[in-house]
Amino acid sequence: MSETPLIGGATLAPVDSRLAGARIGVVTFPGTLDDRDAVRAVRLSGATAVELWHADTELADVDAVIIPGGFSYGDYLRAGAISRFAPLMTKIVDAANSDAKLPVLGICNGFQILTEAHLLPGSMIKNDHLKFLCRDQVLRVENNTTAWTNAYAAGEDITIVLKNQDGQYIADEKTLDALEAEGLVAFRYMGGNPNGSRRDIAGISNAAGNVVGLMPHPEHAVEAGYGPGHTGTDGLGFFNSVLNTLLGDK
Amino acid sequence: MSEISTESAKKFNMDTVANAAITPDVELPWAELGLKQNEFDDVVKVLGRRPTAAELAMYSVMWSEHCSYKSSKNHLRQFGEKVTEEMKKDMLVGIGENAGVTNLGDGWAVTFKIESHNSPTMIEPYQGAATGIGGIVRDIISMGARPVAVMDPLRFGAIDHPDTARVMHGAVAGIGGYGNSLGLPNIGGEMVFDSVYQGNPLVNALAVGVMRHEDIRLANASGKGNKVVLFGARTGGDGIGGASILSSESFDNSKPSKRPAVQVGDPFAEKVLIECCLELFKGSLVEGIQDLGAAGISCATSELASNGDGGMEVELTSVLLRDPTLTPGEILMSESQERMMAVVSPENIAAFEAVMEKWAVEYSWLGEVTDTGRLIIKWDGEVIVDVDPRTVAHDGPVYDRPYARPEWQDALQADTFTGSVQDAARPSTPEELKAAMLELVASPNMCSKDWITNQYDRYVGGNTALAFPDDAGVIRVDEETGLGFAVATDANGRYTFLDPYHGAQLALAEAYRNVATSGAVPMAVSDCLNFGSPEDPDVMWQLAEAIRGLSDACMVLGIPVTGGNVSLYNQTGTTPIHPTPVVAVLGKFDDVARRTPSGWAEDGQAIYLLGTTADDLDGSEWANMRGHLGGLPPAVNLERERELGAILINASRDGMIDSAHDLSEGGLAAALVESALRFNTGARVALDDVAARDGVDVFTLLFSETQGRAIVSVPRSEEVRFNDMCTARNFPLSRIGVVDAAGAALDIQGLFTAELDELRVAHEGTLPKYFG
Amino acid sequence: MPRIVVDVMLKPEILDPQGKAIVGALPRLGFTAFSAVRQGKRFELTVDGEVTEEILAQAREAAETMLSNPVIEDVVNVEVVAD
Amino acid sequence: MPRIVVDVMLKPEILDPQGKAIVGALPRLGFTAFSAVRQGKRFELTVDGEVTEEILAQAREAAETMLSNPVIEDVVNVEVVAD
Numbered sequence A: 001m002s003e004t005p006l007i008g009g010a011t012l013a014p015v016d017s018r019l020a021g022a023r024i025g026v027v028t029f030p031g032t033l034d035d036r037d038a039v040r041a042v043r044l045s046g047a048t049a050v051e052l053w054h055a056d057t058e059l060a061d062v063d064a065v066i067i068p069g070g071f072s073y074g075d076y077l078r079a080g081a082i083s084r085f086a087p088l089m090t091k092i093v094d095a096a097n098s099d100a101k102l103p104v105l106g107i108c109n110g111f112q113i114l115t116e117a118h119l120l121p122g123s124m125i126k127n128d129h130l131k132f133l134c135r136d137q138v139l140r141v142e143n144n145t146t147a148w149t150n151a152y153a154a155g156e157d158i159t160i161v162l163k164n165q166d167g168q169y170i171a172d173e174k175t176l177d178a179l180e181a182e183g184l185v186a187f188r189y190m191g192g193n194p195n196g197s198r199r200d201i202a203g204i205s206n207a208a209g210n211v212v213g214l215m216p217h218p219e220h221a222v223e224a225g226y227g228p229g230h231t232g233t234d235g236l237g238f239f240n241s242v243l244n245t246l247l248g249d250k
Numbered sequence B: 001m002s003e004i005s006t007e008s009a010k011k012f013n014m015d016t017v018a019n020a021a022i023t024p025d026v027e028l029p030w031a032e033l034g035l036k037q038n039e040f041d042d043v044v045k046v047l048g049r050r051p052t053a054a055e056l057a058m059y060s061v062m063w064s065e066h067c068s069y070k071s072s073k074n075h076l077r078q079f080g081e082k083v084t085e086e087m088k089k090d091m092l093v094g095i096g097e098n099a100g101v102t103n104l105g106d107g108w109a110v111t112f113k114i115e116s117h118n119s120p121t122m123i124e125p126y127q128g129a130a131t132g133i134g135g136i137v138r139d140i141i142s143m144g145a146r147p148v149a150v151m152d153p154l155r156f157g158a159i160d161h162p163d164t165a166r167v168m169h170g171a172v173a174g175i176g177g178y179g180n181s182l183g184l185p186n187i188g189g190e191m192v193f194d195s196v197y198q199g200n201p202l203v204n205a206l207a208v209g210v211m212r213h214e215d216i217r218l219a220n221a222s223g224k225g226n227k228v229v230l231f232g233a234r235t236g237g238d239g240i241g242g243a244s245i246l247s248s249e250s251f252d253n254s255k256p257s258k259r260p261a262v263q264v265g266d267p268f269a270e271k272v273l274i275e276c277c278l279e280l281f282k283g284s285l286v287e288g289i290q291d292l293g294a295a296g297i298s299c300a301t302s303e304l305a306s307n308g309d310g311g312m313e314v315e316l317t318s319v320l321l322r323d324p325t326l327t328p329g330e331i332l333m334s335e336s337q338e339r340m341m342a343v344v345s346p347e348n349i350a351a352f353e354a355v356m357e358k359w360a361v362e363y364s365w366l367g368e369v370t371d372t373g374r375l376i377i378k379w380d381g382e383v384i385v386d387v388d389p390r391t392v393a394h395d396g397p398v399y400d401r402p403y404a405r406p407e408w409q410d411a412l413q414a415d416t417f418t419g420s421v422q423d424a425a426r427p428s429t430p431e432e433l434k435a436a437m438l439e440l441v442a443s444p445n446m447c448s449k450d451w452i453t454n455q456y457d458r459y460v461g462g463n464t465a466l467a468f469p470d471d472a473g474v475i476r477v478d479e480e481t482g483l484g485f486a487v488a489t490d491a492n493g494r495y496t497f498l499d500p501y502h503g504a505q506l507a508l509a510e511a512y513r514n515v516a517t518s519g520a521v522p523m524a525v526s527d528c529l530n531f532g533s534p535e536d537p538d539v540m541w542q543l544a545e546a547i548r549g550l551s552d553a554c555m556v557l558g559i560p561v562t563g564g565n566v567s568l569y570n571q572t573g574t575t576p577i578h579p580t581p582v583v584a585v586l587g588k589f590d591d592v593a594r595r596t597p598s599g600w601a602e603d604g605q606a607i608y609l610l611g612t613t614a615d616d617l618d619g620s621e622w623a624n625m626r627g628h629l630g631g632l633p634p635a636v637n638l639e640r641e642r643e644l645g646a647i648l649i650n651a652s653r654d655g656m657i658d659s660a661h662d663l664s665e666g667g668l669a670a671a672l673v674e675s676a677l678r679f680n681t682g683a684r685v686a687l688d689d690v691a692a693r694d695g696v697d698v699f700t701l702l703f704s705e706t707q708g709r710a711i712v713s714v715p716r717s718e719e720v721r722f723n724d725m726c727t728a729r730n731f732p733l734s735r736i737g738v739v740d741a742a743g744a745a746l747d748i749q750g751l752f753t754a755e756l757d758e759l760r761v762a763h764e765g766t767l768p769k770y771f772g
Numbered sequence C, D: 001m002p003r004i005v006v007d008v009m010l011k012p013e014i015l016d017p018q019g020k021a022i023v024g025a026l027p028r029l030g031f032t033a034f035s036a037v038r039q040g041k042r043f044e045l046t047v048d049g050e051v052t053e054e055i056l057a058q059a060r061e062a063a064e065t066m067l068s069n070p071v072i073e074d075v076v077n078v079e080v081v082a083d
C-alpha cells in the first residue's frame, strides 16, 4: 500500500549530515492541521523530523519540539485548553523547564497550547473583529537571541502567513510590562494590528529563550511558490535558528 | 396504526414485517413522508405487501427527488451517453459512484465533486453551509482519497437586502469554520448577488481528493460474512424535523420528543474521521465504504448492499444513539453528520478497532454481508425491514416530466440591451468611461471577494500553488515531480435564463477557460444543477436544455462529466431562481511550477489581448448594473475556446507568458483592473487599434462579454515566439499595452488614467461597506 | 450597577460538539462524576440605573431575538443580579 | 437528572470583543437600555444520581482547572439545579 499523498513526498537529501542528526519532534493532536507543513519545514532546513503523537508518553529522544497549528480538539472550550492535558505535554513542559532547556516552538494553536500549559504567559482571545483572518503578515523580529530566532537580524522585518480566529494576545499590564522590560517580546505585527493583540505582540519567548510561541505560521513560508505572495521563504529562519542552537553555532 | 397483531410485534411494540403481512389495511403516513399515491402503490407492489413503518421510512427518503433524481434521471443520462472512447481514457471511475475519479498520471488519481446545501443554508446559514462542506468532504473520503481542497460557489440575494447580511455572515463563517478546521485549503469559488436568490440562496460546495490508483475504494458490500460497521458520530434525530410523523410506528401514545430540523456540524469529529479513514485505507482494513449523507443509514445500507453481493443483515438496536427516544424509522432516516459505514472482513476486525481506539472514534458493529439478495434490518431480533436493496437504492420512480419552451422566452430574447431605456446614457466621454470602470469594479458582483476569502485558510497543507483571486485554484499533489491539478467553478444564471442551452455551455466554457488560463490541461467536469421546480414545465425545459447543452459541449471540448448533483425546487412561491448550472472543471499539471498567475508583475512586459470582441452586452454585468436583463447571451464558440486553451497551456509550459487572465463577467475592463491590482502593478494600454479592428466602440470593447478571450503578459524575449505561435494557429491577437511597474496606475491612453489606489478603494470597499 | 443575566443553551436535541469534547476530556483529568456536559452562553447586560419592568422586558426580547438563535438555541434564564 | 451549572466570565479588566460587538448592535434593534454587555460561558454538567458534596467539589475543581483559564477568566458561579 502506498503512502497517502501529501505526507512528506519529497525525499530531500540533507545537505549537511550534521544537520540531519538533529531530531525535531512535531506533535500531532486530534485536530492538528499544520503538522505535515511543520515536518516539511524541518526537512527543508536539513534536520530530521520526528512525528510525535499526543498520547505518547516519551519524547523519543528529540532535540527540539514543534507544536504546530490547527484546531486541536476543535478549539472547543478554549483554543488549546483540552490539548494542554495530553500525556506528551507533561513531558514537554518538564523538558522545557529542565536544565537541558529543550527548545519548544508553538505555532498558532501550538502557541495557545503553550499559554494554556503556562509555559508562556498571557492568553489568546477572539480576534477583535471576530472573524477568522488569513493574510500575509509582516512581523518585526524584536528578539533574535532565542533558540528559534537567532538566524534573523534584530529588527528584521519578515513576511509570513497569519491565519486564525482566536489570535488576540492578551495579558495583564504587569505581565506585558515585564515582557517588554526583559525583552521577551519576540515578534510584533507591522503594518496594522490584525487582531487587537496587546502592544502589537505576535509572539513571545520565555526568559531562557528556549520556548517561543507566535500566532503567525513560519512553516507556511519555507518554499518559494507556496508561501506569502507565492514567493516568500521568510519562515525558514525559525528552523535554521534551532539548528544553530542545537549545533552550538549560536 | 392501531393494532399489533403478532406476538413478537406486541413484545417489542414494533411494526414488524410479520405484522405488516397480516395487517394489510393499516393506514400509513406515506403522503406526509412525501410519497405520491403511485409511488406508494409501487412500494406495495415491489414488496408484495404493505411496507412496515421502517420500510416506509427508507423508501420515502430514498425515493425523494434529492436521492433518486427522479425528475432529472432521464436527462442526466446524456452525460453518460455523449462520451467518446477518447474522453473515457483517463476516467477511472465515472458517474454513479460517490465521486468520479480521474487519472493524473504517475499512479496518481484525483477525485472531485460538487454538491448543494441550499435550503439548509436558508434556514440556518452557519450550520447549513458548514454541513455542506462536511458532506462533500465525506463523499471524497469514501472514494479512498485524502481530501486536499474545497471550493464554494455562492449565490445570495440583493446585496442591500436586510436578510442578505444574515445569510452572508452565517454561510461564509460556516464554510470557513468547518473547512478551516479540517485543514483543507479553500482555493476558489464564486459570489453572485441577485434578488432572484433572495429566498433561495445557493451554497454549493466542492471538494477534491487525491489517491494512488490502488487505493480507490467503492461503495459496495461484498464477501459473505464480512462485517458491517457504523463509525463516527452518534446518531441523533438530525434532519428529521419537527415532531416526527413516524412516532406512530412504535404504537406508543406518549408524545414524541422533539426532532431537530437543522443539523449541527462537528468539524473536529470530521477531521478525526478523515485521519481515521486514511489510516484504514493505508492498512487495507476496509472492503467497502460509504459516507452517510442524505437518507443516512437507509442510503448507506441499501447502496452498499445493492452494489455488492446483494445482501446484508443489520441489527438496528446496535446503532449508537445520541437520542435514545429515536424510533427505528427515524434512525434509518437520520441525517446526523460525521458518520461513515464500512465493510470489514473478519480478520481485520481487531486492526480496525485499534484504529478507532487510537483516534477515539466511536463505532458499533451492526451486522454482516449476506448472499441472499435481501437487506434485512432487525430491531432486537425482530425483522422490521426485508427488502431487495436495489428497489430502495436504484429502482426508484423515474419521471418524464412535461416541459416546454416558456411563452415568454421569445419576448425576453428580443429585448436587447442596446437601444433599451436602460442603455440611454451609455458612457462615451473619457470621464464617463473612467467612472463606468470604477462603478463596474465596485459593483456587488465584480468587487473584490477578499472579505470572504480572507476568512478561508488557503495555505494549509503547503501545496497551494494558486488560489483566489486567480482564475483557478492549483494544488501540488506530488512534491517530487510537481504533478498537480487545477479547478475552477463557474455559472452565469442570467445567461442561462436568457438561453438555457447556451448558458450551460457558457458556464462550462468559462470554467474550462479559467483552468487553461492557469496553465492546466482540462480533463474532467463536475456540475451542480440548481433549478426551480421540475413540476413547472418552464423550469423543466430550462433543466432539460441546460443538460443537453452541457453534455453537447463536453463532447466538443472532449472532457467528460464524472459526477455532480441536482438541486431542484429552488423557488419562492411560483418564482424560480435563475437556472444556475454551476460547472466545475478539473485540469492537470505535469508540474505546477509552470502555473500562470492572473496579475502583472514584471515591468516592461507586453500585454496582449487574445480573441476578438463583439457587441455582447446582453446579460452582461453592465446591463445588470443598469437593471436590464434580456436578449441573447454571448455566442458560444467551443472550437475557439479549445484553441485559446491550447495557446494558454502551451505558452505556460514553454515559459512564453508570465501572467494570464481570462475575460468573463465585466469583460476587458474588469480583467485589466484585476490584473493590475493582483500584485499592485500598473500598465499603459492603448485600445484604439483593437476597437477599429473589431469594429466596436471603446465602451463595447471594455464592457462587452464576448467569450473566448484572455489577456496575457509576455516577456520581451518571448514576444516573437508567442506571436508566431498565435499566428500559426490563426488565433487573433493584439498587443494592447505594456506593464508599467513605476506608474502605479492603469493608463488607458488617450482616454483616462486611473490610479491603482483609487481602483483599489473602489474594488475592495464594497463588501466591507455592506457586511462590516 | 445592576446587571441582567441571560443564559442561552443549545436546544437539548441539538448536537453540542463542545460539550461532547469536554465530557470526553474530563475523566482524563480524574473528573469522573459527570455523564454529560453541554456548553452554552451567559450574557451580562449592564443597566445604568434601576432595572424597571420595561427594561427587563427589553432584555427578554433581546434574548429571544438577538442573543439567541431560536433555530438551535433556547433562552433558559433571564434574571437580574444586583452588584 | 440533576445538573451542576458552572458560569465563567472573562475577567472584568479584559476587553470582551464579542460583548463589544453585541452592545454596538443592540441599539440598532431598538434595545437602548444597556450600557455594556459581556459574553461568558455556561456549562451544564449532568450528574447521574445525587449531587454529593464530593461531586460538587469535583465540579468546582474542574471549573477552576479546566473549564476556565485563570489567566483571563473567573468562575463566577457553581450551583446545582434540579430537574
Ligand SMILES: Nc1ncnc2c1ncn2[C@@H]1O[C@H](COP(=O)(O)OP(=O)(O)O)[C@@H](O)[C@H]1O
Pocket (backbone or CB within 6 Å): B151, B152, B153, B154, B186, B187, B188, B189, B190, B191, B449, B452, B453, B467, B468, B469, B470, B471, B472, B489, B490, B514, B664, B665
Ligand atoms: N465564495 C468564494 N470562495 C472562494 N473564492 C471565491 C469566492 N468567490 C469568489 N472567489 C474567488 O475570487 C476570484 C474572482 O472570482 P470570479 O470573478 O468569479 O472569477 P472568474 O471570473 O475568473 O471565474 C476567483 O479566484 C474566485 O475563485
Ligand SMILES: [Mg+2]
Pocket (backbone or CB within 6 Å): B470, B471, B514, B661, B662, B663, B664
Ligand atoms: Mg477567470
